[in-house]
Amino acid sequence: MPDSGIMLELCDSLKINVNELLSGERIMAEIYDKRAEENLLAMKRELEEKNRQMLQTEYLVTVPAVLAGLVLVFVASFVTMPMWLRIVLLAFALMMIFIVAFIAVGIEQKVGYYECQSCGHRYVPTYWQTNLAPHTGRTRYMKCPECGKRSWQRKVLTKED
Numbered sequence: 001m002p003d004s005g006i007m008l009e010l011c012d013s014l015k016i017n018v019n020e021l022l023s024g025e026r027i028m029a030e031i032y033d034k035r036a037e038e039n040l041l042a043m044k045r046e047l048e049e050k051n052r053q054m055l056q057t058e059y060l061v062t063v064p065a066v067l068a069g070l071v072l073v074f075v076a077s078f079v080t081m082p083m084w085l086r087i088v089l090l091a092f093a094l095m096m097i098f099i100v101a102f103i104a105v106g107i108e109q110k111v112g113y114y115e116c117q118s119c120g121h122r123y124v125p126t127y128w129q130t131n132l133a134p135h136t137g138r139t140r141y142m143k144c145p146e147c148g149k150r151s152w153q154r155k156v157l158t159k160e161d
């Protein structure tokens with residue numbers, strides 16, 4: 001699969017259209033529409049799958065890192081050691097938790113969409129809107145840019161069902 005940025009250029013050079021490029025053969029006009037539809041569907045499914053994997057990665061990275069951070073905080077708080085080591089360990093653990101949380105929110109914000117409870121509008125919020133919003137899991141309390149109402153908005157993988 002060529003990078004989408006060079007697809008049009010590539011098609012232009014080869015004197016074919018995007019669907020021919022994607023399906024790997026010359027297409028007659030009558031079956032063109034069907035192919036176009038299939039290719040679009042396949043691309044949509046691929047994107048959905050990629051998004052699902054990204055969200056899985058988010059958990060796989062975040063959960064162990066935060067657990068490790070909490071263990072470090074516990075050790076630094078209760079195990080006998082010099083004060084400077086306590087401070088270094090605590091600072092390191094907190095920094096790690098913060099950095100991982102920022103990265104995790106970044107992944108979550110970019111992958112898929114959030115769906116407004118009131119009007120059903122699906123959109124991508126800004127990083128800070130996402131990061132500062134109260135949340136349980138991936139459902140975040142945010143203001144919808146379409147209807148302006150605040151609601152608990154769940155993460156969805158596609159723009160439409």
Ligand SMILES: [Zn+2]
Binds near residue numbers: 117146149
């Ligand atoms: Zn709305």
